[in-house]
Amino acid sequence: MAGEVRQLDDRKLAVLRAIVQDYVGTEEPVGSKALVERHNLGVSPATVRNDMAALEEEGYIHQPHTSAGRIPTDKGYRLFVDRLAEVKPMSAPERRAIRHFLDGAVDLDDVVARTVRLLAQLTRQVAVVQYPSLTRSTVRHIELVALAPAKVMLVLITNTGRVEQRMVDCPGTVGETVLADLRTALNSRAAGRLLPDVPGLLEELPAMFEQADRPTVSTVLATLFETLAEQNEERIMLAGTANLTRFGHDFPLTIQPVLEALEEQVILLRLLGETNDAAMTVRIGRENAYEGLISTSVVSVGYGSGDESVAKLGVIGPTRMDYPGTMGAVRAVARYVGQILAES
Amino acid sequence: MAGEVRQLDDRKLAVLRAIVQDYVGTEEPVGSKALVERHNLGVSPATVRNDMAALEEEGYIHQPHTSAGRIPTDKGYRLFVDRLAEVKPMSAPERRAIRHFLDGAVDLDDVVARTVRLLAQLTRQVAVVQYPSLTRSTVRHIELVALAPAKVMLVLITNTGRVEQRMVDCPGTVGETVLADLRTALNSRAAGRLLPDVPGLLEELPAMFEQADRPTVSTVLATLFETLAEQNEERIMLAGTANLTRFGHDFPLTIQPVLEALEEQVILLRLLGETNDAAMTVRIGRENAYEGLISTSVVSVGYGSGDESVAKLGVIGPTRMDYPGTMGAVRAVARYVGQILAES
DNA sequence: TTTGGCACTCGCGCGTTCAGAGTGCCAGGA
């Protein structure tokens, strides 16, 4: 890679940067003359043309047809993001607005809902927020509630405020004392622990109960483990699909597969799953594994209540997007959500 | 109305029915010649033309421009739905598939999620399902969990399987005995009651506790009442937005406002709110209050675990939709969801 | 290495043409 890039001197990079910026703004192929007019490159159109020819040779830009301007390729955007763009920080008023908007949330659902809407509004694109995953969370409390003689409701509350509940059909009638003992035992061992660690900590629990109660205890534990293991039941919230209509003129062709992809939680989860936890990830065009998203870019990042990231959020937009602005918004929102989660 | 309709003899109604059916199928204005070919009306094109002129005169159909075929108007669809169409029942295999698909659900979230996806698939349109509302539900159980000395989690479980939880910050440390007493008192009075009735039943509860504990009791009750009153926090689930792409060729113009409307939970709730509880409601075109939906129709119906409907579900599609089929699917799905809820 | 000049290439928008579908109307027939 260094070899290729070395061939591009500073001016060629400046030209590429200018092309990306102009194209993102105008949505139209940009020509040499327009370039020198709008950016003071200090050289003539002819010179720019030579540079453009070089850039095209290297595959960073592309012209739809002879006698048309140039358009950045996926590779061009990649170079732009990696070496030419700076994340654009949010302005102070924007930061205040974000903060203020998120502060009003009452529970986890609300936090996620507000976050996703905010992100969609800020970027004017499609926003995706993953619920804090169970894997990295710790147990805050486990509650058992007798609803009927042989029916118990199991409620699991995590430190991120997430609540999971399951019905348990017990093999026989469940005494209130047994339930109380079990509740105490569960909480004393599991509270504060990471969810994936919990099963290991409860292994010898049935042995501590009387023979007659063991089936009940085992059944409850089984349901609990099931709930803990259900990472696949990760939820996602979406907003801003209406922004897809600003995608381009060649409409239905582009929008349909994107809408389809957005409906598939699995695809979205996989998309976010490919995010590096700490660093912001930008996947451009065909870098996205999924077929329907080859003309989109995904900007995503992890967020969390402390140092560790417990879930991810991101934005999906056309490859022709304002990368610095989008990245700035994504980073800022992730940071503030983390703060909110840490406080609650 | 009878006056107007009387002017339309049976053949004219048959012509209207044929026009609606053909137009729904082909998406193209339908002419007199094509009509007699595809439906055996037993008369010549010229006769049909006369009838069409009459129908147009009455405002049931409309021609985009001279020398084009006819298109049904909203009024035409209305007449079709009211008098000419029969709800098309699902076939036995379809019913089995519905049943089977919904049976796999594990909790309320899952039921709703499966329902909405199923409905979107069956109708190939946008489906909307409202979570069982709190208003019509009854209390199954109220649970209080001490998370910290002065922090209590309140969990409300309804007969529809919905779980609401709230944090309560108490004025002082809360004793475990008080909590237990309160829990018992709450459940003995509220269990099985309709949610809106609960506050009235708990009025003199604080008086039954010792002076010192009353602030705590009041605080918990206040939060409970708040939770009960939060009907506005009604949730909705959506699926099938990708089907919007099949709306028409005149794309972005139509799809944008629809997507925007779909993002606004408030609008969707109001839309479903206008549904008659028992009967299926069909709102055609401009009958929908909301501006963005004037070129869509909404088919909705209530569903519930027993006789009473606890929430609503429906489908949003172009006014040019297959009404009999859509209505059949909506009715069938609503019925089966009701059954599932009653069982769990 | 940069620059101005120049010939060349296409896509786009525009006006024109043309065929086909559909209509309204009318006069004749059941």
Added chain:
DNA sequence: TCCTGGCACTCTGAACGCGCGAGTGCCAAA
């Protein structure tokens, strides 16, 4: 009175041709 076949008319949409202009590549000179 109602239906039908015939006929002239209207209008859209596709196809075609044409000219403009933006943009290019190349070359020779600075």
